[in-house]
Amino acid sequence: MSNPHQPAEPRHADAAPGGPSGDDVPAADVNAADTQGQSSPVGRLAATVERLRREVQAAQAEADGRAVIELAKGILVERLGCGPAQAALQLAELTEQAGLTPLEFAVEVINQAARDRLSEMTTALLATPAGRDDTDDPPGSGSFAVRLRTAESAALAAHDAQAVADSLLEHALTPLGAEAVAIWALGADGSLTLAGSAGFSVGEAARWRYVPPGVVTVARRGLDDRAGQWIGCLSQTGLPSIGRHHHPDGGRVAVPAGTGGRIHGVLEIVWPTPLEAQPPQIVRQVEALAELCAHTLGTFAPPHGDGDARPGILPAVAELMDLADGLHDPALVLVPHLDATGELVDFRIHHVNSRFLDPAGRPRGVVNGALLLETYPMAAGESELFEQIERVYATGEPFRARRMRLTSLVEDVPLAAVADINITRHGGSVLLIWRIEDETARLASLLQHAQRLGRIGGFEENLVTGEITWNGQLYSLYGKPSVSGPVPLEDLPAHAHPDDAVAIGRFLRTLLHHRRSASAAFRLQRPDGVTRHIRVVAEPVLDSDGRLFVVRGAYQDISAHHWTEVALAATRDQLAHSEQQASERDRLTLQLQHAIMPPAQAPLEAPGLRVAVRYRPAETQHLVGGDWYDAVVLPSGLVLLCVGDVAGHGIEAATSMVVLRNALRGLAVTGAGPGQLLAWLNMVAHHLTGSVTATAVCGLYDPHRHTLRWARAGHLPPVLVRAAEASPLPLIKGLLLGALPEATYEEHELQLAVDDTLLMYTDGLIERRDRSVEESLAQLLTAARTVPPTLDQQLDRLLTYSKSDTDDDTCLVGVRVAQVLAD
Secondary structure, three states, X not given: OOOOOOOOOOOOOOOOOOOOOOXXXXXXXXXXXXXXXXXXXXXXXXXXXXXXXXXXXXXXXXXXXXXXXXXXXXXXXXXXOOOHHXXXXXXXXXXXXXXXXXXXXXXXXXXXXXXXXXXXXHHHHHOOHHHHOHHHOOOOOOOHHHHHHHHHHHXXXXXXXXXXXXXXXXXXXXXHOOOEEEEEEEOOOOOEEEEEEEOOOHHHHHHOOEEOOOOOOHHHHHHXXXXXXXXXXXXXXXXXXXXXXXXXXXXXXXXXEEEOOEEEEEEEEEOOOOXXXXXXXXXXXXXXXXXXXXXXXXXXXXXXXXXXXXXXXXXXXXXXXXXXXOOOOOEEEEEEEEOOOOOEEEEEEEEEOOOOOOOOOOOHHHHOOOEHHHHOHHHHOOOOHHHHHHHHHHHOOOEEEEEEEEEEEEOOEEEEEEEEEEEEEEXXXXXXXXXXXXXXXXXXXXXXXXXXHHOEEEEEEEOOOOOEEEOHHHHHHHOOOHHHOOOOHXXXXXXXOHHHHHHHHHHHHHHHHOOOOEEEEEEEEOOOOOEEEEEEEEEEEEOOOOOEEEEEEEEEEOHHHHHHHHHHHHHHHHHHHHHHHHHHHHHHHHHHHHHHOOOEXXXXXXXXXXXXEEEEOOOOHHHOEEEEEEEEEOOOOOEEEEEEEEEEEOHHHHHHHHHHHHHHHHHHOOOOOHHHHHHHHHHHHHHOOOOOOEEEEEEEEEOOOOEEEEEEEEOOOOEEEEOOXXXXXXXXXXXXXXXXXXXXXXEEEEEOOOOOEEEEEOHHHOOOOOOOHHHHHHHHHHHHOOOOOOHHHHHHHHHHOOOOOOOOOEEEEEEEEOOOOOO
């Protein structure tokens, strides 16, 4: 956008954006025509047209200026208390003293007296250096303030929005660099109607005479924000708008045109070039021009079918009062209440109809004629009712809400109510309709929903008159249309399964003969072929003479409950069968484990060595694990000592344990060392057992040398107890069994002395969930330092004081070196 005070060529109001119209003949061309051929008919005609055009423009400018001067004279008459002649002389003298033109001084008088938006905005703009420099004004256009006041005078005197658009473009917008302007009227349905335009061709204005509701345009975006839309380049937004093809890269401004809190339309301004960010003074100027448009749009009526555009007549409040009185719901007629500056601050309750019910119980006379916020101060609070009324009045879009909470204050006591709200604008008034929820209706609706959710249908049967009453849910349960009529209790057996005849007969005898409350469950056979499981409950009602005259009760569809019980019974049977199978499987697994690894075993006697073992199975049968041990004298005289733990539980772990234990026994007769034995056992675990994993410690004890060669496969190292000290053996390298196809295992040799005790165990002895393995091993070492007289006592003591809490299998092998007797 160019500087607002940059000189610009004035345009004719009817000129198209693409260039001057046929009537706009430049003066240079006329002079050339006169010079080249004064006797030419075309030259004489062009000169005449140009002269007449200048005379019309001068007359129009003089008329506009005369209206401003006359307004200033009127102000002096009121201020000085003199007559029109004295006011004219006073104005001429003051103008001469100020060194201004009569029109400029008249504008100064108006600004001093009005103190309105235009005067405040003019003062702010003229306070800037650019605003004080009148040399930037276009020739013949007058000062900045004169242009605005002239535009205001022409707009207020205009008979329609089209004349307002012409005046705004000529006096106020062309100096800002704008080329076209459109004034849109907002309809009650949210549509936009082109009320007036200038700078567009006739065809373009005709194509955009109406924009339906919901179509997003530049003008529609301007309604969404009270500050308006300031668009630098229209083509970058992709929004459609009037004149888009003539100014695709130009700037656009769309500002809502409203007054007194009500939005009447939108002022849209078009620039031929991209629009830069504008200072606040220019923004306020555009907002002031939009407010000028609102005064004309307040009486705008859309064109009729014959093309006639007549000023609209606002509906009288009396007609809206008649409409409210004809409604069956409580209604209030609200009229806007403005402050001294013309701003909307509240609504006055102009009329309440005869159906009106105040939530606080106040009579109609107290509410009628009062201000809305004074009567219902909570309307601006939690419910936001006042905000919705204000929005409807501003935009004309109706508002509807269900179950809005209304709160009234009566002697500082909040009284709450729930109501359905309907707000509409009719001309300059607002109709507020609320339907306060009745307690009886609310309870009836609640009961209806409860019956629907519970699939319950109620009935009442008069045995004297034969009248039967069913609710809608009962017809739905029976699968019958409501027009078919209800079914008497005596005909109930005809609608039930034949096998349920005995239960229904017992129910009817108890209810009708013994006159006691009764219930029964039966299968209802509906007309559509569907069978439902129904439970009926009824009670007799006796008259004052003790005679039965009414039976009332309810039917409930319990099909889902019935089939749930059937499914639960089948599930229970299946679970019992599964539990039996699992119990049998666990029993067989435990028997297999105990057959190979008995919990107690006689001590192994070997030369210079005493070996004792303990095996503690898991307390829970389904947690039977794969812990194993072995202690056997080999043909070579060496003693094979080993413990292991197969990963997992159940029969798979138990069978894998058997495979590894027997395989190690067979491999040990080859005379290989413990490292080689574990390497072979790793191949067995990886290839021949379904890729199980396990840990193990394998040792070969030489009774003659008192030495132990051992190796480990991911297992905890053995513990050596010597005198009163206990310490774990070194943590030599060795991968767990079955992890890789091939692995090597490091060996270590230990020299034992007489009375030394070696403990080999599985993790079930020390493992706890709440502490690390290192802490658990430290506790084992503390317990092992106490050496009872016998090896069996020592192993029993370690099992007794074990703090393991994992409920896992436990293997413990104890080896004590004894003195070898000479042969």
